[in-house]
Amino acid sequence: MPTPEHTNGAPCWIDLMTSDAGKAKAFYGELFGWTFETGDQEKYGGYIMAAKNGRPVAGIMQKQQDQAGFPDVWSTYLRTDDARATVSSAAEHGGQIHLQPMDVPEQGRMAMIADSTGASIGVWQPGEMKGYGLAAEPGTPAWHELHTKDYATAVKFYQDVFGWDTDVMSDTPEFRYTTLGAGDAAKAGIMDASGYLPAEVPSNWQVYFAVEDADASITMARSMGARIVDGPDDSPFGRLATLADPTGAMFKIVADTGQGTQAVADA
Secondary structure, rough: OOOOOOOOOOOOEEEEOOOOOOHHHHHHHHOOOOEEOOOOOOHHHHEEEEEOOOEEEEEEOOOOOHHOOOOOEEEEEEEOOOHHHHHHHHOOOOOOEEEEEEEEEEOEEEEEEEEOOOOOOEEEEEEOOOOOOOOOOOOOOEEEEEEOHHHHHHHHHHHHHHOOOEEEEEOOOOOOEEEEEOOHHHOEEEEEEEOOOOEEEEEOEEEEEEEEOOOHHHHHHHHOEEEEEEEEEEEOOOEEEEEOOOOOOOEEEOOOOOOOOOOOOOO
């Protein structure tokens, strides 16, 4: 498979902040066939790179003591040519800055913000590390989706800050969904979650991983301590399920059923 094209504003990387990096490696290594390489502690803080078929697909970070109160979570990063300008624009458009742009030696520059609806999203300005090297193949990122309590505000934020060229996939009271790009060229989605996210759950980004067989993957995941949060369900975009890994980090899986689109959503 060719290396994914990471255009400005589009998802280009994911990583997991976890309370148990060893357990995460064992779980995702078995479930998705990943191999791992741990970076230099002094230079990269022991950041773990996960690879599939020799290509980078995700990162894993061990929580520090001052992060103990935060849940384990997968994060999506959007590409930019200028992290400082993007972070400044985010603040001007109602976002918040969680982490100011910081250099990752040789690899690039990262930042972490909250959008104008409170959802955390990463920012990545590439250096040597361009982003994940495989996508939409079993064991790799397949789709990225924002579940937001303020749909119109979120769509405008990503248009203004990240330059999204959006397409309205559906606009009914039951299902409002906008994508970055259209059809098979879409790279991410924004869903109106105002009708189902509980008051205590903020707007949030969710990561889908491609799998060959959703039911077999669920069985394997549960045998290693994961739990099913939702599904599995058939949709026009594949067979979907939401899982929590053994330490509670939420992620989604999707198995292609041959109905042909790369965009995945809870339909």
